[in-house]
């Protein structure tokens with residue numbers, strides 16, 4: 001599959017995982033406060049460019065740190081408010097953020113790979129067309145989530161190797177790398 005075949009325009013929606021895509025993932029831990037939140041290199045500029053290409057950008061993030069009692073809903077909302085401010089200050093525009101606070105063991109419909117957060121987004125923004133959507137993430141559950149909804153999937157993996165998985169349509173090093181490639185298809 002070629003990125004060029006997608007012909008992305010403002011009818012398209014970009015779904016983004018958060019940890020490991022926008023900010024640095026904390027291995028075996030959670031970002032529980034703004035001080036622990038670190039944008040990955042080049043992501044703010046990439047989000048600005050992507051905001052001009054796609055009709056809307058939507059973040060879908062599993063945050064079971066809340067279910068584990070390591071942070072509250074308010075802690076997370078505070079992080080997201082500051083994150084959005086920073087993204088907007090850099091010319092990017094996030095339409096909405098959905099998060100699932102539930103534990104993995106709960107298997108809640110909103111926790112990826114389940115499709116609940118996409119359904120919430122579609123409910124709030126009926127113009128979303130999953131066939132004209134791309135899911136970008138750094139884990140296989142993101143790819144499962146995207147494929148369940150018939151989206152195109154982009155797997156971010158900062159290593160070379162054989163990650164040729166049936167759930168993965170495209171693979172790039174990071175969000176700026178994906179952005180560079182999609183811009184090249186449009187010029």
Ligand SMILES: [Mg+2]
Nearest residue numbers: 017019020138
């Ligand atoms: Mg992730």
